[in-house]
Amino acid sequence: MSHRSFFEVAAISRAEPRDLDAICEIEHRCFLGPTAYSEDVLRGLLLSDNADCLVLRHRGKIAAFAILVCSSEALRADIETIDVDPAFRGRGFARQLLVAVEQCAELRKMREIELEVACSNSAAFRLYQSAGFTVRARLVRYYRFLHHGTHDAYRMIKVLSPDARCRS
Numbered sequence: 001m002s003h004r005s006f007f008e009v010a011a012i013s014r015a016e017p018r019d020l021d022a023i024c025e026i027e028h029r030c031f032l033g034p035t036a037y038s039e040d041v042l043r044g045l046l047l048s049d050n051a052d053c054l055v056l057r058h059r060g061k062i063a064a065f066a067i068l069v070c071s072s073e074a075l076r077a078d079i080e081t082i083d084v085d086p087a088f089r090g091r092g093f094a095r096q097l098l099v100a101v102e103q104c105a106e107l108r109k110m111r112e113i114e115l116e117v118a119c120s121n122s123a124a125f126r127l128y129q130s131a132g133f134t135v136r137a138r139l140v141r142y143y144r145f146l147h148h149g150t151h152d153a154y155r156m157i158k159v160l161s162p163d164a165r166c167r168s
C-alpha cells in the first residue's frame, strides 16, 4: 500500500511567535548554511502585516511551514518558501500548504502569485507546476552565495481566478 493511501492527519494554522524556533530548525534542515533564511529574517516575516506565515502540524509537531508576502499595490503575492521537514516529505504536506497559501492570497484579493525556485530544485518545481504555476522567466545566477556558488532560478506565476477573489 502506498503512503498516499493513508489519511495523514495534518492541521494548518497561522504561525505564532512561539513557533519561530521550530520554523528556524526546519529552514536549516531544508537549506544549508547561508542558503537558509536567518532567524532575524524569519522573525521579520512572521511579524509582518503583509505576510502570512502558516505552519502545518502533524501529531502536534510542526512538520512544515510556508510564507507568503503580499503587495497591496501590485496585488501580487510572493511565496517566500514552503519548507517540509525531511522526515515528513512525500505525504502531501507541501501540496496542502500550497492550497492554504493560495486561499490566503485570495482573501487578500491578490491577482497573482509569484515565486522563484532554483532550476535544480526539481521537487519544488514539480510541486508548483502541478498546482498550475507556469514559468515566466529564467533568472540567470539569481541565487549568489559566497561558498555555495550561483544558481539560476525560474520565476513562476499563477494568476488567481477573479471568481475566487470575489468569493473571499
Ligand SMILES: CC(C)(COP(=O)(O)OP(=O)(O)OC[C@H]1O[C@@H](n2cnc3c(N)ncnc32)[C@H](O)[C@@H]1OP(=O)(O)O)[C@@H](O)C(=O)NCCC(=O)NCCS
Binding pocket: 030, 080, 081, 082, 083, 084, 085, 088, 089, 090, 091, 092, 093, 094, 095, 096, 115, 116, 117, 118, 121, 122, 123, 124, 126, 127, 128, 130
Ligand atoms: C519541495 C518540497 C516542499 C515538497 O514537499 P513534500 O511535502 O514532500 O511534497 P508533497 O508530498 O506535497 O508532493 C507534492 C508534489 O510535489 C512534487 N514532488 C514532491 N517531492 C518530489 C520529488 N522528490 N521529486 C519530484 N517531485 C516531487 C510532486 O509533483 C508531488 O506530487 P505527487 O506526489 O502527486 O507526484 C520539499 O521537498 C522541501 O521542503 N524541499 C526543501 C525546501 C524547498 O526547496 N522548498 C521550496 C522552496 S521554493
